[in-house]
Structures are given as C-alpha cells and as structure tokens.
Amino acid sequence: xxxxxESLRYAKSHEWLKLESxxxxxxxxxDYAQSSLGDITYVQLPKVxxxxxxxxxxxxxxxxxxxxxxxxxxxxxxxxINSALDSAPETLNTAPYDGAWMLKVMVTNPADxxxxxxxxxYQKLIG
Amino acid sequence: xxxxxxxxxxxxxxxHGARLVDFAGWEMPVQYRSxxxxxxxxxxxxxxxxxxxxxxxxxxxxEAEKFLNHLVTNDVTKLFPGRVLYSPMCYPTGGVxxxxxxxxxxxxxxxxxxxxxxxxxDLAWIREQAAKFAVTITDRCNDYALLAVQxxxxxxxxxxxxxxxxxxxKYYHFTEGTVAGxxxxxxxxxxxxxDGFELYHAAGDAVALAEAILAAGVPRGLELAGLGARDxxxxxxxxxxxxxxxxxxxxxxxxxxxxxxxxxKGADFIGRAALVAEKQNGAAHKVVFFKTGDRRIVRxxxxxxxxxxxxxxxxxxxxxxxLLNEAIGSALVTTAAAAQPLQVDIRGTKLNLHLVKPPFxxxxxxx
Numbered sequence: 435x436x437x438x439x440e441s442l443r444y445a446k447s448h449e450w451l452k453l454e455s456x457x458x459x460x461x462x463x464x465d466y467a468q469s470s471l472g473d474i475t476y477v478q479l480p481k482v483x484x485x486x487x488x489x490x491x492x493x494x495x496x497x498x499x500x501x502x503x504x505x506x507x508x509x510x511x512x513x514x515i516n517s518a519l520d521s522a523p524e525t526l527n528t529a530p531y532d533g534a535w536m537l538k539v540m541v542t543n544p545a546d547x548x549x550x551x552x553x554x555x556y557q558k559l560i561g
Numbered sequence: 562x563x564x565x566x567x568x569x570x571x572x573x574x575x576x577h578g579a580r581l582v583d584f585a586g587w588e589m590p591v592q593y594r595s596x597x598x599x600x601x602x603x604x605x606x607x608x609x610x611x612x613x614x615x616x617x618x619x620x621x622x623x624e625a626e627k628f629l630n631h632l633v634t635n636d637v638t639k640l641f642p643g644r645v646l647y648s649p650m651c652y653p654t655g656g657v658x659x660x661x662x663x664x665x666x667x668x669x670x671x672x673x674x675x676x677x678x679x680x681x682x683d684l685a686w687i688r689e690q691a692a693k694f695a696v697t698i699t700d701r702c703n704d705y706a707l708l709a710v711q712x713x714x715x716x717x718x719x720x721x722x723x724x725x726x727x728x729x730x731k732y733y734h735f736t737e738g739t740v741a742g743x744x745x746x747x748x749x750x751x752x753x754x755x756d757g758f759e760l761y762h763a764a765g766d767a768v769a770l771a772e773a774i775l776a777a778g779v780p781r782g783l784e785l786a787g788l789g790a791r792d793x794x795x796x797x798x799x800x801x802x803x804x805x806x807x808x809x810x811x812x813x814x815x816x817x818x819x820x821x822x823x824x825x826k827g828a829d830f831i832g833r834a835a836l837v838a839e840k841q842n843g844a845a846h847k848v849v850f851f852k853t854g855d856r857r858i859v860r861x862x863x864x865x866x867x868x869x870x871x872x873x874x875x876x877x878x879x880x881x882x883x884l885l886n887e888a889i890g891s892a893l894v895t896t897a898a899a900a901q902p903l904q905v906d907i908r909g910t911k912l913n914l915h916l917v918k919p920p921f922x923x924x925x926x927x928x
Contacts, residue, residue, distance in 0.1 A: 498597070
C-alpha cells in the first residue's frame with residue numbers, strides 16, 4: 435500500500451507538490467512512483483532559474499528497469515534543486531516525500547495547485 | 562498472468578514479497594526487496610535464487626557421448642562422471658541455438674541444463690539431430706526444480722544442510738546427495754561469478770528445500786535474490802545471456818567465447834565449417850564489454866557511435882554495476898570500430914565507452 439500524505443497535492447503523472455502560503459512549493463515523486471520504478475539509479479534535474487509550463491518535462495528519473503520523464507505539476511520557476519540526489523538517487527526509494535524532494539519552485543499562479551489531485555483522488559488513481 | 566507457467570515456488574515468492582513478472586513465459590520473481598541490495602548480498606554473503614524455469618534434458622544411450630560431441634562446440638570427451646561442461650550449441654551457420662551445461666553422470670548417461678526461453682526450440686533441435694544416433698532424449702523440465710545458492714558463504718550454508726563433502730566438489734563438478742533431506746544433484750556452478758551451488762531436485766521438494774536453505778542462510782547473511790540481481794550479477798561477471806551476447810546471429814567466436822569452441826576436437830560438429838571460416842577470415846563484428854564512468858544506464862539496442870558519429874553497432878546488455886556504481890554493458894560493434902573510440906548518446910549527453918575485459922569486478926570463484 436503506497437503512502438499518500440494528506441497534506442500534498444498530486445499530478446496524474448505521479449509528482450507531488452507541497453504549496454506554501456508565500457507561493458513557493460516543493461516538488462518530488464510519489465511513493466507509488468518510486469515503488470513502480472524500483473531501484474532508482476539516476477536523477478537528472480533542471481538548472482536553477484529554468485521556467486516550466488504545467489506538463490513540461492523538467493527532468494528524468496532512471497531505475498534499473500527504465501528511464502522516465504518527470505513533468506512539472508504546475509507552471510513554475512526553479513529556485514533550488516536537491517543536488518544530494520546526484521550522488522544518492524536511491525534516497526528516492528526510501529524518502530520520496532522528505533529527504534528526496536527534487537525541486538523548490540516559485541509557482542507562477544498559486545491557484546493552479548487547486549487543479550491538482552488531492553490525496554483521496556490520487557489514492558483512487560493508483561488503486 | 563494466468564497463462565504464465567509457474568515454478569513450484571511461485572507462492573513461496575509471493576509470500577516473501579516478490580515482485581512477479583513475465584520472464585520468457587514464466588511468472589518469476591524479478592526482485593524481493595531491491596535488485597541492488599540483493600546483488601550486493603550475493604557478492605558479500607549469499608543469495609538464494611529460484612531458477613526452476615531452466616530446462617533439463619536426459620541424453621542416454623550407447624552413442625550419447627558421440628551425439629553430444631556432434632551437437633555442441635565444446636569437447637564432451639573431456640568429461641568424466643561428476644564433471645560439468647559449459648558449451649554453446651550452434652546452427653550450421655555458426656549462430657547459436659542455445660548455451661547449456663552438460664553433466665556426465667556415467668558412461669552413456671548425460672544430463673543437460675538449457676535456457677527457459679529456448680526449451681521448446683532446443684528439444685525440437687536436439688531430437689532432430691539425435692535421429693541418426695543411438696540415443697534417447699527425455700524431456701525432464703517438469704520433473705526438476707532448481708535452486709541456486711551463490712556467494713562467498715554459499716558453501717558454508719549448503720554444507721550445514723548436507724553430509725556430502727562439498728570440499729571435494731570443485732568448480733564445474735557435481736555430486737549427488739541429500740540437502741536438508743532432499744535428494745539433489747549438487748552442482749558447483751552458477752551464473753553470478755561467485756562460488757556457489759545449483760541444486761537440481763524433484764519439483765515436489767522445492768518448497769521444503771527453499772525453506773531449509775533460507776533458515777540456514779539468513780543468519781549467515783543470505784537473502785532471497787530475484788532475476789534482476791541474477792542479470793546484473795552475470796553481466797558484472799561478463800557472462801553471456803542467450804538473446805543478448807549470443808543469438809542465432811551472433812556466433813560464439815564473435816561473442817568472445819572461443820574457449821568453448823574446440824575446432825580441433827577430432828569430431829565434426831554442427832557449425833564447425835562456418836566457425837572455421839569465421840576464424841580464418843576474421844569476424845565482421847565483435848562483442849565488447851564497456852563501462853562509462855557515469856550512472857546513466859546504457860540500455861539494450863541503444864546505438865553505438867564511432868569517432869565520426871556514425872553508428873557502428875548496438876548495445877546488447879546494459880545495467881548499473883552496484884559495486885562499481887557506474888553503467889556497464891556489452892555491445893556488438895564492427896571489428897574495425899572495436900579498436901576506435903566508441904560513444905553513446907544518452908538523452909543528448911555523449912558518453913565514452915571504456916572497453917573492459919570482464920569480469921568488471923574481482924571474483925572469488927572456487928578453484
């Protein structure tokens with residue numbers, strides 16, 4: 435059974451977003467995503483300052499099994515990346531919601547987050 | 562997955578948290594906990610693999626040796642009771658039907674272990690070739706289960722369950738005996754590059770044997786290991802996998818398995834003429850092994866580029882070496898290109914292939 439924290443919003447492409455009151459947010463991939471991928475071996479993240487529209491590819495996560503694109507859950511500008519994932523991508527398998535966050539972003543329009551799935555809807559999506 | 566074949570251990574795997582996948586038509590555990598962790602456990606201590614999907618064939622009769630020496634490229638006459646031989650089995654073109662192990666149990670009494678994905682093809686091929694010989698070919702695939710215990714502590718673990726003197730069973734030798742009360746053909750072979758045993762036994766005994774090995778092994782660091790770790794272990798050891806490094810179109814000479822092709826063994830064998838010609842004329846292609854110094858996995862079928870950026874080959878196998886922490890793999894490239902700098906393009910990043918003579922890591926097989 436995958437862990438789906440109540441406090442987060444979710445994209446159908448299995449990224450999570452944690453929106454703060456100041457319009458910044460943290461982005462990562464879900465427990466379901468890491469479990470489906472299996473042993474994660476490589477993460478490619480964008481440069482700070484990069485700008486994305488919702489649904490744009492912002493990076494790649496690779497496991498022993500396959501390489502998968504990562505999609506921006508909302509329009510945003512990158513303010514920080516978790517460079518610890520370069521040398522320890524396997525953290526994504528053990529701490530997808532905290533230690534293995536991927537991006538800190540400035541959300542272009544915080545109201546966009548409302549269009550993402552809440553925990554109940556995401557839980558329903560993954561069954 | 563109802564149409565998939567199952568080994569006697571399918572429910573054992575499910576109960577131990579395995580992720581079951583379709584492998585060559587069999588519902589098999591690809592991993593239990595983590596491919597990388599299972600791989601490391603085998604290198605550090607030991608792993609237990611269910612490889613019951615592999616096929617077994619009895620070859621018996623007064624011309625069994627003569628037939629097998631005609632069928633395979635290696636020299637079967639070197640066998641004696643208790644000795645195991647690895648060999649490709651070729652088409653007349655020199656391409657490979659399968660690679661297999663030949664066990665000599667006694668005069669006129671041999672036993673083959675073949676790849677799961679090739680069972681139907683191999684049986685048809687072997688029977689067709691056997692028609693001219695005084696031999697009996699018996700399909701034993703459903704009779705046997707096969708458990709592999711691999712790793713530096715494998716011998717200690719299996720020895721704790723048997724009265725057989727394993728110290729006397731050298732690498733690529735076997736004996737018969739009971740392990741945890743289960744009658745086994747105890748073979749000091751494996752596909753990981755580590756010391757270890759492959760235990761052939763009656764399918765009905767598989768769960769009892771697996772439980773006994775697990776109970777004896779876990780206190781010694783043994784873990785259940787799936788086919789994911791089996792594949793990364795064999796690639797790190799530089800062993801070929803049928804369908805990747807050896808195929809109907811990649812001969813054992815091209816694959817770097819010349820040591821298994823005994824052109825001068827004194828008997829004609831299927832594929833000999835083509836392999837003699839390949840040796841004399843030089844092969845057009847060559848299988849090379851590489852590492853990249855980067856963690857991005859270079860996956861099968863990825864194009865390999867020469868110095869001018871032209872495609873000179875393709876990747877055959879690729880994974881992340883859990884011990885080296887970098888991508889490793891094999892590729893089929895033109896013989897001319899094999900001496901030139903090679904690259905791959907992974908999502909826009911050019912990576913150099915550093916050619917390596919395997920194994921990729923130091924191995925401690927039994928002598």
